[in-house]
Amino acid sequence: MEIDTGDTLNAASFRPQESLSIGAQLHRILRAAIIRGELVPGQAISEIEMSKKFAISRQPVREAFIKLGEERLIEVLPQRGTYIRKISVKEVLDARHLREVIEVSIVREVAEKHDDALIKTLRSLIAEQRKVRHGDNQAFLLLDEEFHRTLALHAGREYMWRVTEGIKAQMNRVRFLTFDSATPMPQLTDEHAQVVDAIEAGNADLAAQRMEQHLRALLNSLPLIAERYPDHFVAE
Amino acid sequence: MEIDTGDTLNAASFRPQESLSIGAQLHRILRAAIIRGELVPGQAISEIEMSKKFAISRQPVREAFIKLGEERLIEVLPQRGTYIRKISVKEVLDARHLREVIEVSIVREVAEKHDDALIKTLRSLIAEQRKVRHGDNQAFLLLDEEFHRTLALHAGREYMWRVTEGIKAQMNRVRFLTFDSATPMPQLTDEHAQVVDAIEAGNADLAAQRMEQHLRALLNSLPLIAERYPDHFVAE
DNA sequence: AAATGTATACTTGTATAGTAGTATTTCAGA
């Protein structure tokens, strides 16, 4: 069975792979909606509300809520209600730091055991990134993630990459807040290119340093964003 | 929920731990059972079996299964069955590596901003570790984890520590396999002490190096263990 | 007027029943 997403989500984003359970499908849908900010932080959602909206029973909704709770995207208060979690600046910065530690370590490994095929793949991704039309931030985001994932999997660090999935969720919530304004795509792409150059040269220290800078730049506007959208963040 | 009539009006007797749902309680129980090896890898478990065993309905069991599945401790095959995951040597080593990257980064931070209170706490933990009687590996394991957690929280890295919870689950499954044989407690304790010395000296590089060695030693017997318990591991 | 009890309308948590998919067994037919 497949749940009716109605007009809340375009069918193009669905992968025709294996049939997921209703709960798993809803989890994906809600997760994306939270990250994209369609469900705003602090907003109350309920199992009944969602079950009606998608014409399913409460049980699958419940299971989706459990997963979202573990990802810290919502907060389930027993017998009281469920709310979209507000973004915590501290938590986002902490997550970003963990991602930095992970990816710097990965790029070091990659620099020490790279091959021509990898370099070619990475350069191809960078070329695609340059072709993204101005303003299509979502397309760029996908290519950006593929670039980083390629590095992680080449190093054989699937476990690490699975962890960064959760990290990226927190970070992307912030990035989507400024989705209207332009992402500095050319700059980020140049940084990618410089990382690849360092990898190709086999210079692990340089690659690590450039990756570190790259990841730090991603959220350097966080304080301003938090100030502009005070309702989206927890007071701390 | 019922009130405790025994210690009425004694505020100190209040447990800071809120009442967990049945599903959450079962999750804890099963998680511990899997890590301790009481539920052996490959073994089939079912919702009905557990609901009968604990005299509860199947719904809470289901929710516990979902959480265990996300932790990769069990594998839920839709319409087929649920099984205790076999241990993957690659995954354990990858997890250990991630833990190394995380904790080395943490100990660097701690070395650069330590204080006397922290050193005192750490030395106190080490003293307790020395007092653990030979063979009581579980007591040592708890003190070991508290040592590492203290470092993480002092660095203000709660997010990182949450991630290592999942990592430790995978590693501890291996450690519990050799629970009968003696853990080299004196050696591990000495390594802890040397890390603290480096922290107190403010030598971040040395502290990092010693932590790295310490964490690598934890699983150096993994290949032998995997060979001795082939049924517990996935063929790869 | 202020404090307190109570009904009500929410919420999430749990139990039970039935659905749908998979694997195994059974047994007719060669």
Add this chain to the structure above:
DNA sequence: TCTGAAATACTACTATACAAGTATACATTT
């Protein structure tokens, strides 16, 4: 004896109903 399709016995998945906790509005009492 072997083959293969249908019956059977599981499994996880979903739907519905009910239980229990919480917040709020409102009546009651002091």
